[in-house]
Amino acid sequence: MPLAIVVGSLLLFVVGAHVGRGIANLLSVGWWEFPDRADLFTSLPGLLEGDAGAGLTATHPMVAPAIVLWVCIAAVELAILGLVVAGIRAGLRLWGPSRVQGVATRVEAERLLGWSRLRRHAAIVRPDLYGKGRGQA
Structure with missing residues (x-):
């Protein structure tokens, strides 16, 4: 390749x-x-x-x-x-x-968790986007 x-x-x-x-x-x-x-x-x-x-x-x-x-x-x-x-x-x-391996897509996470739970546990569900150190300027 x-x-x-x-x-x-x-x-x-x-x-x-x-x-x-x-x-x-x-x-x-x-x-x-x-x-x-x-x-x-x-x-x-x-x-x-x-x-x-x-x-x-x-x-x-x-x-x-x-x-x-x-x-x-x-x-x-x-x-x-x-x-x-x-x-x-x-x-x-x-x-x-x-x-990042094993991360759910947006549709899979919403279907399994729902919006409120998804927002509460965003750092666990998508650590690449919302984990520690992310989103801080």
């Missing part, structure tokens, strides 16, 4: 570089083109060197300047990095070693 997460993340970053190039070309010269699947990895070195037309099948007379290209790629990559980190964090919270 960790290998699949790493490979999937790397693929997202490669696709993100091409999306950043598309955004840069769209903002600078007004056209968008995505490379063929076969050119996703082979055009990456030229793309990272600042060539906004690397790996594209159509030849365009104008492409985005290198600085615009790098700024757009960096913005897209930062957004992808944030999504990957948020996904890993959410996954660890649900399935990681520090997850």
Whole structure:
């Protein structure tokens, strides 16, 4: 599973570089083109060197300047990095070693205890939300 997460993340970053190039070309010269699947990895070195037309099948007379290209790629990559980190964090919270096991869902607790008893014993029923040290600023 960790290998699949790493490979999937790397693929997202490669696709993100091409999306950043598309955004840069769209903002600078007004056209968008995505490379063929076969050119996703082979055009990456030229793309990272600042060539906004690397790996594209159509030849365009104008492409985005290198600085615009790098700024757009960096913005897209930062957004992808944030999504990957948020996904890993959410996954660890649900399935990681520090997850709370054996905690009832909200519907199960309400059905078994009722609202008044549930509120009285909230620290026992959901120690992750209402336990000692929780809710204090």
